[in-house]
Amino acid sequence: MNTNSHAQPLAIAGGVAALAVLPFLAGNAYLEHLLVLWMLYALLALSLNIVIGYLGELTFGHAAFVGVGAYTSAILSTQLGLPPLLGLPLAGLVAAAFGLVIGYAALRVVGPQFAILTLGFGAILFTITNHWVDLTRGPMGITDIPPMAIGPLAFDSARPTYYLVLALVLATAWLCHALVGSRTGRAFLAVRENAPLAASLGINVFHTKLMGFVAATAIAGIGGAIYAHYIRVITPDIMGVHNVAALIIVVIIGGRGTILGPILGALVYIGLLESLRVAGPLRMVIFAALLTGTVVFLPGGLVSLWQRWRNAHRSENNLPATPTGLPSTEGGAK
Amino acid sequence: MNAANAGEILAVSNLTRIFGGLTAVRDVTMTVQAGEVVGLIGPNGAGKTTLFNMLGGSLPPSSGSIRFAGTDCTGAPSHVMGQRGVSRTFQITSLFPSLTALDNVRSAAYRTTRTGWGAAILRSAAYRREEAELRRKALEILAFCDLDHRADTLADAMSYGEQRRLEIAIALAAEPRLLLLDEPAAGMNPEEGQRLVEMIRRIRARDVTVLLVEHHMRVVASVCDRLVVLDHGVKIAEGPPSQVLNDPEVIRVYLGREPVDA
Numbered sequence: 001m002n003t004n005s006h007a008q009p010l011a012i013a014g015g016v017a018a019l020a021v022l023p024f025l026a027g028n029a030y031l032e033h034l035l036v037l038w039m040l041y042a043l044l045a046l047s048l049n050i051v052i053g054y055l056g057e058l059t060f061g062h063a064a065f066v067g068v069g070a071y072t073s074a075i076l077s078t079q080l081g082l083p084p085l086l087g088l089p090l091a092g093l094v095a096a097a098f099g100l101v102i103g104y105a106a107l108r109v110v111g112p113q114f115a116i117l118t119l120g121f122g123a124i125l126f127t128i129t130n131h132w133v134d135l136t137r138g139p140m141g142i143t144d145i146p147p148m149a150i151g152p153l154a155f156d157s158a159r160p161t162y163y164l165v166l167a168l169v170l171a172t173a174w175l176c177h178a179l180v181g182s183r184t185g186r187a188f189l190a191v192r193e194n195a196p197l198a199a200s201l202g203i204n205v206f207h208t209k210l211m212g213f214v215a216a217t218a219i220a221g222i223g224g225a226i227y228a229h230y231i232r233v234i235t236p237d238i239m240g241v242h243n244v245a246a247l248i249i250v251v252i253i254g255g256r257g258t259i260l261g262p263i264l265g266a267l268v269y270i271g272l273l274e275s276l277r278v279a280g281p282l283r284m285v286i287f288a289a290l291l292t293g294t295v296v297f298l299p300g301g302l303v304s305l306w307q308r309w310r311n312a313h314r315s316e317n318n319l320p321a322t323p324t325g326l327p328s329t330e331g332g333a334k
Numbered sequence: 335m336n337a338a339n340a341g342e343i344l345a346v347s348n349l350t351r352i353f354g355g356l357t358a359v360r361d362v363t364m365t366v367q368a369g370e371v372v373g374l375i376g377p378n379g380a381g382k383t384t385l386f387n388m389l390g391g392s393l394p395p396s397s398g399s400i401r402f403a404g405t406d407c408t409g410a411p412s413h414v415m416g417q418r419g420v421s422r423t424f425q426i427t428s429l430f431p432s433l434t435a436l437d438n439v440r441s442a443a444y445r446t447t448r449t450g451w452g453a454a455i456l457r458s459a460a461y462r463r464e465e466a467e468l469r470r471k472a473l474e475i476l477a478f479c480d481l482d483h484r485a486d487t488l489a490d491a492m493s494y495g496e497q498r499r500l501e502i503a504i505a506l507a508a509e510p511r512l513l514l515l516d517e518p519a520a521g522m523n524p525e526e527g528q529r530l531v532e533m534i535r536r537i538r539a540r541d542v543t544v545l546l547v548e549h550h551m552r553v554v555a556s557v558c559d560r561l562v563v564l565d566h567g568v569k570i571a572e573g574p575p576s577q578v579l580n581d582p583e584v585i586r587v588y589l590g591r592e593p594v595d596a
Contacts, residue, residue: 178457182449182450182451182453183448183450183451183454184451185451185454186437187441189441190444193431193433193441194428194430194431196392196424196428197424197429199412199413199416200390200413200421201421201441201444201504201507201508202413202416202445202508203413203444204413
């Protein structure tokens with residue numbers, strides 16, 4: 001424990017420093033663009049992880065909230081001329097409002113029924129976006145979305161956008177870390193682990209789940225808005241099934257219920273997506289195989305490899321091992 | 335009978351629960367005094383767990399009323415009963431399996447902690463104080479349940495006996511006024527049963543009132559001040575263990591049948 005308490009902050013500081021210099025090592029605009037996508041997916045996966053990892057509920061509706069955020073900010077900036085910087089928090093608020101209404105209805109049930117309800121609500125939002133042409137321009141999408149800017153600093157290229165999203169990823173990672181170390185987050189984990197027992201201890205299961213769901217959708221909305229102002233074009237596809245699948249794959253492959261997992265999973269996803277470009281549509285088959293393989297052979301995701309190694313290492317040195325365990329503050333899901 | 339007694343913590347009157355055509359609990363009236371250890375016994379299917387579920391709020395009664403600490407709690411949901419100070423354990427081992435023992439107990443302290451997510455994000459002084467206090471208290475409760483050496487072990491990696499003790503640690507972490515124990519000695523050997531008896535005595539010394547469902551007569555007789563006997567959902571006897579366990583009717587419905595059940 002003693003070596004650990006010193007090693008962990010050092011490792012985190014090293015990791016953040018590496019992330020900060022990464023764009024300078026990338027060397028070209030294409031790689032910088034991939035770095036932005038990595039961070040965007042990391043941000044969205046961290047938000048989805050609140051629902052899948054901490055609350056233990058599977059949602060198929062997450063991409064819809066990303067889309068709500070993206071469209072909110074895109075419409076406000078293109079039609080009302082609102083500065084994108086103001087659109088960002090508004091996108092989070094609108095996505096959270098949708099999350100509140102949909103969560104209020106869908107969280108009455110749990111498990112597979114909840115997952116199916118979120119799939120339904122996601123499909124409804126997709127269909128509305130696709131057909132309400134007056135507002136969303138339908139399948140044509142919204143083009144010429146202005147880039148985000150803070151005063152003279154414009155996020156119109158990959159490198160500054162990377163730093164913006166990196167900052168948000170780090171902030172969200174801190175939010176998640178604070179969550180699992182707080183009374184609120186421990187209630188999340190209690191509800192995930194054993195809802196009847198949690199209730200008997202005074203935890204309102206429904207309110208707890210709703211709170212986590214709304215927080216996750218708010219972050220998803222902000223992520224969607226950044227995406228819209230970075231790519232400058234959005235279509236209803238952002239809410240599509242492939243995006244739903246992508247986010248779930250990222251969280252599961254990386255390691256649900258952890259903070260590093262979704263960030264790592266996003267790196268693997270973006271990396272493979274680009275390096276397998278030659279494989280064409282076969283890519284999705286490969287991802288499906290990866291997802292299945294992870295669920296079967298590595299249920300804790302990629303981060304659990306590190307845990308396994310450390311436990312093996314500890315037993316060599318006759319130190320107490322934490323069986324199968326992710327550190328408790330990470331609240332590892334099974 | 336319903337006159338408010340100063341020491342009365344739980345008053346159940348005419349409580350009935352019907353499942354379809356089956357009356358699981360019929361017209362049960364009983365009280366528990368603060369500081370008492372009361373045993374609820376009866377043959378399998380007598381309605382003990384149904385009564386427990388109603389007291390814990392996980393099952394609404396069909397009729398009758400429940401008063402806890404002077405407040406009417408009839409039909410209050412589980413988390414409200416929990417907030418008011420009724421903690422329970424379950425017949426089948428029920429804990430937070432993939433959390434460590436320490437986190438099991440910390441999660442259970444929801445009722446007695448205040449600072450939430452926001453304070454944790456800002457690392458406020460109140461948050462840091464409460465977390466330090468919570469850790470100290472959780473370790474104290476683990477030590478109380480003889481589990482302090484297992485604080486960093488995952489709950490589902492523990493032995494059965496340890497898990498049963500961890501369940502009690504979880505219930506105690508909520509600092510309940512009334513603790514409902516559903517068959518705490520189930521599956522325990524005599525030595526573990528004796529350890530449980532000691533533990534229940536020490537729980538009472540913490541000013542927690544205990545109501546327990548139990549089949550182990552040795553445990554019941556040595557720890558309870560008073561017994562309530564149910565048969566087919568009806569209360570058939572009540573009184574000190576020495577008297578109740580010698581009641582011919584109780585022997586007939588329950589003890590007499592035990593060799594047949596076993």
